[in-house]
Amino acid sequence: MRERCSSLTVTVLSNRWQTQVSTCVHGVVVHTYALTLDREMDVMTDDNYMEGMEMETENNPTMDTDFSSDKTYQHLTIREGTSSSCRRVKVRSRPRLQSTKSFPPYSQCIGGLGEDGDGDDELSQSSDVMREDRNDVCQGTERNIELIPRCARDEVKEQWRMRRKERVGGRGEDTDGLERWSGNRRVEEKSECEDKEMEGGTNSKWQHCRGRNCSFEIEEVDEERKTSSEGENEGSGESQERRDGEAEELIGIKEGSTTHQWSSPHPILSKLLHSSSSTSSSSSINFSSAESDEVFSEGEDVGSKRRAFRKSRSWKTYLTMMHWSLRRQGSWVQLAGHQGNFQLSEGGEVLKLYCEVEAKCLDSLMIDALRPFVPQYHGCVTRGEHCYIRLEDLLSGLRRPVIMDCKMGVRTYQEEEVVKTQTKATLRSDMYQKMVKVDPSAPSVEEHEQKAVTKSRYLQWRDTTSSTSTLGFRIEGVMMEDGSVQRDFRKILTLAKVTEAMLYFTRSQLDILKAYHSRLLALSEALKNSLFFRSHEVIGSSLLFVHDHSSKASVWMIDFGKTTPLPDRLELRHNIPWAEGSREDGYLIGLTSLIASLSQAISVASSQQEDSCGEEQSVA
Numbered sequence: 345m346r347e348r349c350s351s352l353t354v355t356v357l358s359n360r361w362q363t364q365v366s367t368c369v370h371g372v373v374v375h376t377y378a379l380t381l382d383r384e385m386d387v388m389t390d391d392n393y394m395e396g397m398e399m400e401t402e403n404n405p406t407m408d409t410d411f412s413s414d415k416t417y418q419h420l421t422i423r424e425g426t427s428s429s430c431r432r433v434k435v436r437s438r439p440r441l442q443s444t445k446s447f448p449p450y451s452q453c454i455g456g457l458g459e460d461g462d463g464d465d466e467l468s469q470s471s472d473v474m475r476e477d478r479n480d481v482c483q484g485t486e487r488n489i490e491l492i493p494r495c496a497r498d499e500v501k502e503q504w505r506m507r508r509k510e511r512v513g514g515r516g517e518d519t520d521g522l523e524r525w526s527g528n529r530r531v532e533e534k535s536e537c538e539d540k541e542m543e544g545g546t547n548s549k550w551q552h553c554r555g556r557n558c559s560f561e562i563e564e565v566d567e568e569r570k571t572s573s574e575g576e577n578e579g580s581g582e583s584q585e586r587r588d589g590e591a592e593e594l595i596g597i598k599e600g601s602t603t604h605q606w607s608s609p610h611p612i613l614s615k616l617l618h619s620s621s622s623t624s625s626s627s628s629i630n631f632s633s634a635e636s637d638e639v640f641s642e643g644e645d646v647g648s649k650r651r652a653f654r655k656s657r658s659w660k661t662y663l664t665m666m667h668w669s670l671r672r673q674g675s676w677v678q679l680a681g682h683q684g685n686f687q688l689s690e691g692g693e694v695l696k697l698y699c700e701v702e703a704k705c706l707d708s709l710m711i712d713a714l715r716p717f718v719p720q721y722h723g724c725v726t727r728g729e730h731c732y733i734r735l736e737d738l739l740s741g742l743r744r745p746v747i748m749d750c751k752m753g754v755r756t757y758q759e760e761e762v763v764k765t766q767t768k769a770t771l772r773s774d775m776y777q778k779m780v781k782v783d784p785s786a787p788s789v790e791e792h793e794q795k796a797v798t799k800s801r802y803l804q805w806r807d808t809t810s811s812t813s814t815l816g817f818r819i820e821g822v823m824m825e826d827g828s829v830q831r832d833f834r835k836i837l838t839l840a841k842v843t844e845a846m847l848y849f850t851r852s853q854l855d856i857l858k859a860y861h862s863r864l865l866a867l868s869e870a871l872k873n874s875l876f877f878r879s880h881e882v883i884g885s886s887l888l889f890v891h892d893h894s895s896k897a898s899v900w901m902i903d904f905g906k907t908t909p910l911p912d913r914l915e916l917r918h919n920i921p922w923a924e925g926s927r928e929d930g931y932l933i934g935l936t937s938l939i940a941s942l943s944q945a946i947s948v949a950s951s952q953q954e955d956s957c958g959e960e961q962s963v964a
């Protein structure tokens with residue numbers, strides 16, 4: 345029986361964010377397809393799917409035409425090619441971001457990911473050692489709990505701290521946020537990964553490989569292009585609009601303009617890279633970041649790589665490679681949180697280091713009224729020695745996303761952390777240093793002597809030096825469309841300043857502000873109906889604000905690593921201040937402040953708009 349493979353290209357419509365499609369043809373053709381029909385922004389229900397299963401024999405000449413001629417599927421096109429690989433059919437819908445009409449200006453082109461190559465080396469090396477175990481896949485969280493007896497994040501955090509210590513040459517101390525992200529565009533990528541997954545008990549498997557090294561060293565670009573076009577067909581269904589846009593972006597890429605990483609998205613390419621660039625240690629090209637930790641400033645050899653590249657490659661090749669790379673590379677960025685926690689995955693997903701607490705929350709949230717406000721959770725997967733939770737990538741499909749991370753609640757420490765401090769406190773010199781860096785007079789005499797503080801002391805101090813204690817949330821960080829990251833907002837204390845920050849973040853665009861405002865009102869309603877919310881203490885969770893130039897804006901609840909269920913029958917109000925033992929988190933205090941601030945920002949932006957209209961009229 346002749347082996348044949350059809351690849352399915354899905355053009356993503358404005359109401360469809362991402363689609364991962366592939367087809368396995370091996371004598372008998374099986375097509376599975378699903379279209380997102382939902383045009384509502386915030387609703388994510390299973391009813392939003394329309395699924396179909398089609399079986400035909402190889403000789404059935406109507407296969408392609410049936411598919412493409414059907415008006416319902418006019419955005420699906422089928423291309424045929426020869427391949428012996430069976431590819432999995434996976435189609436997923438996603439709640440849409442709210443569409444608005446404005447188009448923010450862009451001064452610079454962004455779109456790549458920064459990368460700490462060094463760390464990746466270590467992680468990838470360790471994952472190589474564990475290669476035999478790599479194909480383990482956990483479905484649901486139960487098995488993971490057995491696999492990972494303790495929260496893997498602690499181990500990874502420890503690894504980063506150790507690395508940092510080694511790096512600073514035995515100084516032995518972490519400084520401010522050194523093991524944390526500070527907004528550089530980056531993502532963990534393995535040097536050569538083969539991730540096989542089995543989902544939902546089926547035998548469907550897929551493989552992808554993402555090289556860590558930069559595409560500048562590609563030898564056989566033209567040949568690769570051919571292969572890549574095949575590869576892309578099995579990919580994530582990017583829209584033509586996006587491709588075109590990215591092609592345009594390339595023209596705007598200038599040396600030194602922003603932060604880029606070109607990763608190799610194709611298995612063959614990846615192999616080429618590895619064979620041709622054994623000396624390469626980093627693929628990151630970090631040109632700028634408003635705030636940049638030293639731990640990520642490893643772009644020194646990038647300049648020489650680029651120069652070497654320029655000598656040996658024509659501009660045409662250069663553009664081709666970047667275009668190709670960009671098409672596969674989303675604009676993923678980790679704005680806050682712990683370094684080493686995330687890996688970019690395929691199919692519009694990100695992988696976050698497994699944490700039992702978070703996985704349990706996500707399990708519950710997937711059947712809760714809050715589901716439309718939470719990234720879709722797809723269970724867990726083991727890569728190398730770690731287990732990860734699979735989350736919908738909230739930046740997938742966005743170009744030059746503008747992001748704001750607001751940490752919610754009137755406190756960011758758990759009650760147990762306070763209790764722990766009273767009993768057996770671990771002293772943290774890294775936290776002491778972070779504290780001193782912001783305010784040298786903050787530590788007590790004793791703390792100065794110890795050169796260390798307890799974690800809960802640090803977290804409490806952090807809360808009082810930000811709007812957390814007073815407004816019930818703080819802006820952890822903002823990334824603008826040019827890729828610049830600002831984290832100074834954490835020092836904001838008043839609502840008026842938050843409003844200013846909102847205006848800055850949205851560039852006073854009314855439609856974006858309104859979209860955020862209505863999304864938060866909808867969230868507020870959903871929280872009222874949420875069993876999850878009622879029965880959990882939500883600590884350290886963030887609202888991720890995301891919009892892009894194409895006028896899409898939405899807000900998502902993320903980070904449930906410190907969100908814990910309450911004892912039976914205890915329910916929280918979430919809108920009153922915390923008193924020890926109450927477990928109140930003040931989440932709704934934060935939400936109310938945010939809504940108030942957005943209302944103020946809308947008023948300001950409206951009057952600004954009226955003023956400018958008036959000025960225009962008087963000039964005319």
Ligand SMILES: O=P(O)(O)O[C@H]1[C@H](O)[C@@H](OP(=O)(O)O)[C@H](OP(=O)(O)O)[C@@H](OP(=O)(O)O)[C@H]1O
Pocket residue numbers: 501521524680681682756778799803806884885905906
């Ligand atoms: O933001 P800065 O001032 O750097 O302080 C951080 C945050 O509070 C982190 O919380 P979050 O993850 O919610 O951002 C916390 O992680 P935990 O989540 O582990 O409490 C870090 O503790 P350590 O990870 O122990 O350093 C602490 O150092």
Ligand SMILES: Nc1ncnc2c1ncn2[C@@H]1O[C@H](COP(=O)(O)OP(=O)(O)O)[C@@H](O)[C@H]1O
Pocket residue numbers: 677678679680681682683685694719735736737738739747749886888902903904905
């Ligand atoms: N599902 C997601 N899609 C896109 N970006 C995400 C997603 N989850 C987290 N991020 C990014 O990662 C950052 C840190 O996420 P978070 O869950 O708070 O990590 P941590 O638990 O390490 O604090 C966020 O500020 C955001 O920029």
